[in-house]
Amino acid sequence: MARILMKGNEAIAEAAIRAGAEGYFCYPITPQSEVAEYLTKRMPEVGGVFLQGESEVAVGNMLFGAASTGKRVFTTSSSPGISLMQEAISYMAGAHLPAVLVNIMRGGPGLGGILPAQSDYFQAVKGGGHGDYRLLVLAPSTVQEAVDLMGLAFDLADKYLNPVMMIGDGMIGQMMEAVEFPEGDVKQNRVNPEDRAWAATGAKGRKPVIIKSLFLDPHQLEDNSWLLDKKYEQMKKEEVRFEHYKVSPKNKLLIVSYGTMARICQTVIDDLESEGVSVGLFRPITLFPFPEKEVLREAKKKNIKTVLTVEMSTAQMVEDVQRAVLGVKPIEFFGRTGGIVPTPEEVRDEVLKLIRPKKKRSTSGRKGK
């Protein structure tokens, strides 16, 4: 298929259809409402289901019910809406159901703002809802990558029977870029619910299927929690994804950054390269599982003086970087939040301050505006 110019939100919507999604449930919220506006027309065209619910609480649970059919289903929302879906997410994780959720993040907490932010990192990777569970979390940095990861998200949800969340910020949702979709009939990736023993397809000639997260016997509940944990351990072994940009033995500093923030860091790295300053970027693509060993491996390299985490939040991912780096190198943080996207100049100044310290720096390690 030819490359076409598309807005991020619409590209995500189309990618889901091509990944075989047959059900989409939504509630409007900026900056992702274009997904719904696109799908209200497109879903019926491909024989899929589009429904605008009365709240994100309901939408999360519609997704739960729809996932129980065994078909591929998804929802999209933004920060406050995702908070309201945490109930259903916890239940779906507990009941081992596959579903895809997209969070096009905006500034928070509370009603916050409508501009891009990365401040839902903790919520996405550390649980969000109640109970011992995790989501597999993917973070694209371009519209094309959002398209590609959307397909992967459905595959991983099916592989692990666990909700998968793709998090992008408002930039990914709102910007237009040329994208290419996988070739083929949109229906080719649809799954057959009859092949899925766990799906509720009607108890014809078999015992009833019960989809639940209730285990009143504590031993059974503990077993379920360990069963979930086993999946997360398997994800840590098999699903770690990341990208390097200009990582080399000459690097004096390693930036760790994800999503669109990582793209801005690439510009910074290019500019610095032309000035003869060598900086590399480590970009996690899976935020859970976090590429711990891989970050550590890069941080350990001889020339690296500092690891700098750059985020559009007040220091969230940096905690995972600190865990990964195990104190072998100093870790610094730079961030802006509230919907402010750091400029390349700001990041560049920060990098240069760390590489060529003029005066003794404070040891707080947290920098932002």
Place this chain on the structure above:
Amino acid sequence: MTISSTTLFSRPESMQETVTHYCPGCTHGIIHRLVAEALDELGVRDRTVGVAPVGCSVLAYNYFNCDFMEAPHGRAPALATGFKRLRPDMMVFTYQGDGDLASIGMGEIVHAANRGEKFTTIFVNNAIYGMTGGQMAPTTLPMQVSTTCPMGRDVALTGHPIRMAELLSSLVTPSYIERVAVHTPRHIINAKRAIRKAFQYQAEGRCYGMVEVLSTCPTNWGKTPEESNKWLDEQMTAYYPIKCFKDPAREESK
């Protein structure tokens, strides 16, 4: 001499062969049976999925012999909506208590009914939160005693009990809404007819259906089963009239 026998009474196929956990005298069990009989009679058991609530009937999936989902508190109508939209060929029902449906799940039930979702709700109104030990529900009667209104429900502080059948039947969207009770054989027979009708309408893809069933909770009402039936008959039916509020057949013949 040959003895011929005719089976007059047996377990519906749509019920599991197991003992329920309900308290003695509780009418949840009767309502389960009526639902199972209706599924059997319509021959839809093997294409039905039930949605269990949070409440005393949280374990309903252990008693029915069909596929089941376990919903978060109050959200059964949202699960049913999501499921039915993707599988319109299957039969879907929610089984919900009054705390589940009229309190935490008020939004989900009103909107599902208003969208005209083609599933069936069995609404078990026992005017109290049974499972959590007898707290006040939105359906608790004025001056009725519960653990969170030990002096009796004061409507000046907590509002008046919500009549769900009346509320849902005020929606413009066509639906089948009927209130029944299960405290006497006569009422049980009538309740069965209503439940069957609601499923029938769903099978025909006609409309959303809710059957509100007045039910007893001897344990948390602090009454014997017999006193409970009497209290239901005298007190509950006075506030919650037994009646068919909305029926598509009636609307169509107008």
